[in-house]
Amino acid sequence: MTQPLRIALAGLGTVGGGVIRLLDENGALIARRAGRPIEIVAVSARDRSKDRGVDISRFEWVDDTTALASRDVDVVVELVGGSDGPALTLARSALGAGKGFVTANKAMIAHHGLELAEAAEKAGAALKFEAAVAGGIPVIKGLREGAAANEISRVYGILNGTCNFILSKMEAEGRDFAEVLAEAQALGYAEADPTFDIDGIDAAHKLSILASIAFGTQPAFADVAASGIRHVLAADIAEAAALGYRVRLLGVADHGAGGLFQRVHPHLVPISHPLAHVTGATNAVVAEGNYVGRLLFQGAGAGDGPTASAVVADLIDIARGEFGPAFAMPSSALLAQGAADSGERRGRNYVRFAVADKVGVLAEIAAAMRDAGVSIESLIQRGASGDGSVLVAIVTHEAPERAVAQALERLRGSQSLTGQPLWMHILE
Amino acid sequence: MTQPLRIALAGLGTVGGGVIRLLDENGALIARRAGRPIEIVAVSARDRSKDRGVDISRFEWVDDTTALASRDVDVVVELVGGSDGPALTLARSALGAGKGFVTANKAMIAHHGLELAEAAEKAGAALKFEAAVAGGIPVIKGLREGAAANEISRVYGILNGTCNFILSKMEAEGRDFAEVLAEAQALGYAEADPTFDIDGIDAAHKLSILASIAFGTQPAFADVAASGIRHVLAADIAEAAALGYRVRLLGVADHGAGGLFQRVHPHLVPISHPLAHVTGATNAVVAEGNYVGRLLFQGAGAGDGPTASAVVADLIDIARGEFGPAFAMPSSALLAQGAADSGERRGRNYVRFAVADKVGVLAEIAAAMRDAGVSIESLIQRGASGDGSVLVAIVTHEAPERAVAQALERLRGSQSLTGQPLWMHILE
Structure with missing residues (x-):
C-alpha cells in the first residue's frame, strides 16, 4: 500500500487550484492518514497559460480533457462542471476504464448518478462525490x-x-x-x-x-x-x-x-x-x-478550500481502499419510488398577500380561506409596500396543502390582490 | 459478500438491548445497505434471566463473557464497560483471535486504545468505537x-x-x-x-x-x-x-x-x-x-437508540469491508507528543470571587490582578449569595494563563475571600 494514488485532474478553476494547493500543503499528513501519498500526475483545463497561483508545469498537460481517462492513473477528478458534455464523457470513460472517479458536480450526479453508479459497480471502481453536496461538510x-x-x-x-x-x-x-x-x-x-x-x-x-x-x-x-x-x-x-x-x-x-x-x-x-x-x-x-x-x-457550503477538502477526503477513502456503492447500496437495490402527492401533506403555513388598500379585502381573503377549510391562526395587516399596496400576512393552523392551494386558487385574479401571494411552509 | 456478518454481543444493558432491537427493526434495510445481513449469534451478560424486553432465547448464551471471543463469529461487540477487567480481556482475546471488535467503551479506549489498535493492525482486524464519543453523532x-x-x-x-x-x-x-x-x-x-x-x-x-x-x-x-x-x-x-x-x-x-x-x-x-x-x-x-x-x-450524545445507531454503523462499515486503522493512521505513525504548557496560552477569562461584604475587598482583588499583569475588561459586583457573601465577577482582557494563575495565587488565603474563586475560560 505504499504505491502513491495517482490522480488526473480535470478542471483548474478555483476548486482545482484548491485541490493542488491542499495536496501540496497537507501532503505529508495525508500520506500518514491514507497510508500512501496522493499524487497528481496529469491535468487538463481550457487554458494552459492562465496564472492560477500554483505551479502546474510539474504535471503532464493534456489538451483534451476527456482523454485524461486514458492516462496511467488510478483516479480521475472532475471539476469541470455541467450536467452533460465533457464532464459526463469523462465520467463514463474513466469508470469504463476501471478508474476511480471523484467529482464535485452536483448537476451531473443529480441527472446521471444512477448510470454512473452502475458503471462504477460493473468496473469495481470508486465513484465518489462528497463535494457535490454542502461543500466541505461530510x-x-x-x-x-x-x-x-x-x-x-x-x-x-x-x-x-x-x-x-x-x-x-x-x-x-x-x-x-x-x-x-x-x-x-x-x-x-x-x-x-x-x-x-x-x-x-x-x-x-x-x-x-x-x-x-x-x-x-x-x-x-x-x-x-x-x-x-x-x-x-x-x-x-x-x-x-x-x-x-x-x-x-x-x-x-x-x-x-x-x-x-x-x-x-x-x-x-x-x-x-x-x-x-x-x-x-x-x-x-x-x-x-x-x-x-x-x-x-x-x-x-462552498469555496475553494472547503470544496477541495471534500474532494481530497474522497481521494483518501479511495487510497485507503475504504469505498463501496456510491448511493450507499448497490444501484440495483435502489427503489424507483414515485413522487408523493404533496396535496395530502398537513402543516402550518405562512401566506402573505399584497392587497389594495380598500374596503372588503380582508373579508375576501378570510372567506377564501374559510371556504377552502383553512383555519387562520393569526393575521397581521401592516404598513404599505413601496407601490402603495398593503401587506396581509396569515399563519394558518395545520391544514392539508391542497386546501391552502384551493384558497389561493379562489383568490386568483381577484381585483383586491396587487401581486402574487407568497406561500411559505412552517418547519415543524 | 452475501454471507451474514456474525456478531457476538457482550453486555445486555440498555445499549445492548437497543442494538438487538435496532437489528430486528431495521435489519432488512441494513442488509441492503451493508450488502449482507448482520446477525447476532451469541450473547453474554451477568444475568441470563432478566427481562430486557427483547427475546434473547434465539441467541447462544455464553456464561463467561470473555469466552465470546472463541465463538464462531466475525465481530465481538463489547457493551460491558469499565476501562479494564472483562471488557479489556475480551478486547484482547477477540483481536488476538483476528475478530473485529466494536465497543462503546470510552474509558477503555482512552486508556488502552493504542495497545488495542496495534493488536487490530497485527491481526488485520477492525477496531471501531464510534459510540464511545458523542453517542449517535458520527x-x-x-x-x-x-x-x-x-x-x-x-x-x-x-x-x-x-x-x-x-x-x-x-x-x-x-x-x-x-x-x-x-x-x-x-x-x-x-x-x-x-x-x-x-x-x-x-x-x-x-x-x-x-x-x-x-x-x-x-x-x-x-x-x-x-x-x-x-x-x-x-x-x-x-x-x-x-x-x-x-x-x-x-x-x-x-x-x-x-x-x-x-x-x-x-x-x-x-x-x-x-x-x-x-x-x-x-x-x-x-x-x-x-x-x-x-x-x-x-x-x-447518549441513550440506547443513538448509541446503538453508532454501534451498528461500525458493524455496517465492517460488513462492507470499509475499515482501516482505528485512529485514522497506523498506530506506529501516531506521534507521542508531550503535553503543552498551558501557562503560555493567551485568552480572555471570567473569574468570579465570593467575598466578604467589607471595605477594601475590590481594591485587594484589583491589585492582585494588576500585580500579575492582568488587565480587567469589566468587573461586576452584584447581590449576595446564600451565605451573605458578595459575588464579584471579572472579565479580563487577553492575558497569559500564567498571569491569571499568579493573581489567584496572590489572593489565596486572603481573609476577604469567603470561598474558592471560579475561573472559566472564554471561547474565542
Whole structure:
C-alpha cells in the first residue's frame, strides 16, 4: 500500500487550484492518514497559460480533457462542471476504464448518478462525490455511513450558501431582495447569472442526491418541486421574526407509503431550531433517524478550500481502499419510488398577500380561506409596500396543502390582490 | 459478500438491548445497505434471566463473557464497560483471535486504545468505537475520514450530555447546581454517583480519543486537565448572559510546537457561536481545519437508540469491508507528543470571587490582578449569595494563563475571600 494514488485532474478553476494547493500543503499528513501519498500526475483545463497561483508545469498537460481517462492513473477528478458534455464523457470513460472517479458536480450526479453508479459497480471502481453536496461538510458520508443503521424519515437543510447569505443579510439589515442580490453579486458572493442559486435549482440537485442516499431510492431530480427566494420581502422576514421564526431556503425530503417527497422552498424555521441560527454562506443538513434521532451537520457550503477538502477526503477513502456503492447500496437495490402527492401533506403555513388598500379585502381573503377549510391562526395587516399596496400576512393552523392551494386558487385574479401571494411552509 | 456478518454481543444493558432491537427493526434495510445481513449469534451478560424486553432465547448464551471471543463469529461487540477487567480481556482475546471488535467503551479506549489498535493492525482486524464519543453523532468518522484532508488546528465541543442538561436547566430556571443535579438524578438524567460526568472525567475520556484522531497523536488521557461544573453558580450563568455568553462544559484540544493541549472545563461561549444554542442532553463537536474551516457535528450524545445507531454503523462499515486503522493512521505513525504548557496560552477569562461584604475587598482583588499583569475588561459586583457573601465577577482582557494563575495565587488565603474563586475560560 505504499504505491502513491495517482490522480488526473480535470478542471483548474478555483476548486482545482484548491485541490493542488491542499495536496501540496497537507501532503505529508495525508500520506500518514491514507497510508500512501496522493499524487497528481496529469491535468487538463481550457487554458494552459492562465496564472492560477500554483505551479502546474510539474504535471503532464493534456489538451483534451476527456482523454485524461486514458492516462496511467488510478483516479480521475472532475471539476469541470455541467450536467452533460465533457464532464459526463469523462465520467463514463474513466469508470469504463476501471478508474476511480471523484467529482464535485452536483448537476451531473443529480441527472446521471444512477448510470454512473452502475458503471462504477460493473468496473469495481470508486465513484465518489462528497463535494457535490454542502461543500466541505461530510454529509454524504454522514448519511451513507454514519447514519446507515437508521431508517431515515426526513432529511432537510440549508443547501445553498448564496441564498442563505442573501436571506441573512436581508434579515440583519431589513433590506429587500433585489438590493441585497446586487450587492452580493458585486462582492462575488452571487454569480452574474444567479438563476441556479436563487431559484433553488442548485439546492434541488443536492437534495435529490441526499434523498437517494437517505432513503435507498433512485435519484429523482425531476421530482423535486423547487422554488427560490426572489419573492421574499424584507417585510416577510420581519413578520416571521415577530412570530418567532426566521426565513430559510430549505431543501426538504421525506418518504413513506405515499412516495418520495422532495421540495426546495423558503420556509419559516422556529427560532429554537438550530437551522434558525445558521447565517451567512454556511450550509447545514439535518437527518432524522429512527434510532439516532436528529443529527445535524454544519459547515462551509462552498469555496475553494472547503470544496477541495471534500474532494481530497474522497481521494483518501479511495487510497485507503475504504469505498463501496456510491448511493450507499448497490444501484440495483435502489427503489424507483414515485413522487408523493404533496396535496395530502398537513402543516402550518405562512401566506402573505399584497392587497389594495380598500374596503372588503380582508373579508375576501378570510372567506377564501374559510371556504377552502383553512383555519387562520393569526393575521397581521401592516404598513404599505413601496407601490402603495398593503401587506396581509396569515399563519394558518395545520391544514392539508391542497386546501391552502384551493384558497389561493379562489383568490386568483381577484381585483383586491396587487401581486402574487407568497406561500411559505412552517418547519415543524 | 452475501454471507451474514456474525456478531457476538457482550453486555445486555440498555445499549445492548437497543442494538438487538435496532437489528430486528431495521435489519432488512441494513442488509441492503451493508450488502449482507448482520446477525447476532451469541450473547453474554451477568444475568441470563432478566427481562430486557427483547427475546434473547434465539441467541447462544455464553456464561463467561470473555469466552465470546472463541465463538464462531466475525465481530465481538463489547457493551460491558469499565476501562479494564472483562471488557479489556475480551478486547484482547477477540483481536488476538483476528475478530473485529466494536465497543462503546470510552474509558477503555482512552486508556488502552493504542495497545488495542496495534493488536487490530497485527491481526488485520477492525477496531471501531464510534459510540464511545458523542453517542449517535458520527464524529469519529467525521474526523477520521470526513475532515481527513485537513490539518486540524483545534477540536472542541460539548461532550457530556448530563452536564449540558444541568447547565441548560440552571440557565433556563435560574437555579443552582446541587438542586438541579438532585432533580436530574431523580429523573434518571444523572447517575446516583455522578462523579464521572459532573467532574469532567467522561468528557476527558472522549476528548483524548478525538484529539488523537484529529492530530495524529497517541491518545493521552493522563494529560487532559479536567474539571467539572460543581462550582458553577446560577449567578455565574446570569453574569455570563448579561455579558453575551452562555456557560458550557467544553472539552478543548489543540496542538502545536508547544505540544498537545487538552482541557475539560466550563467555558463562556459567545451567544453567536453555535455551541451556545446547544441545550439539554445534546452533544456537539467542532473541528477547525486549514481547508474546510469550521465543521460542526451535533446530535444525541447518549441513550440506547443513538448509541446503538453508532454501534451498528461500525458493524455496517465492517460488513462492507470499509475499515482501516482505528485512529485514522497506523498506530506506529501516531506521534507521542508531550503535553503543552498551558501557562503560555493567551485568552480572555471570567473569574468570579465570593467575598466578604467589607471595605477594601475590590481594591485587594484589583491589585492582585494588576500585580500579575492582568488587565480587567469589566468587573461586576452584584447581590449576595446564600451565605451573605458578595459575588464579584471579572472579565479580563487577553492575558497569559500564567498571569491569571499568579493573581489567584496572590489572593489565596486572603481573609476577604469567603470561598474558592471560579475561573472559566472564554471561547474565542
